Amino acid sequence: MNIFGVGLPEVTVILVLALIIFGPKKLPELGKQLGKTLQSLKKASNEFQEELNKVVNEPENISLEGTNDRDNDENDNINKN
Numbered sequence: 237m238n239i240f241g242v243g244l245p246e247v248t249v250i251l252v253l254a255l256i257i258f259g260p261k262k263l264p265e266l267g268k269q270l271g272k273t274l275q276s277l278k279k280a281s282n283e284f285q286e287e288l289n290k291v292v293n294e295p296e297n298i299s300l301e302g303t304n305d306r307d308n309d310e311n312d313n314i315n316k317n
Contacts (some may be wrong), residue, residue, distance in 0.1 A: 242250075255263055 253268070258266060
């Protein structure tokens with residue numbers, strides 16, 4: 237198990253220290269808040285990735301559409317001659 241470069245022994249030490257510092261009553265509340273924070277960060281990251289993908293793919297669509305129109309105009313000119 238390797239989360240963010242931290243192995244199982246390190247995670248165990250962190251959890252024991254958190255239990256000692258915050259106590260058993262406060263620890264579930266902190267865990268719940270941490271979960272909500274991570275969920276919102278994941279949502280924001282996914283939204284950012286979606287927007288980035290839209291921006292990256294958008295110029296391709298525009299350039300492809302412009303190429304098709306130009307090719308059609310050239311074909312029309314050839315057919316007229």
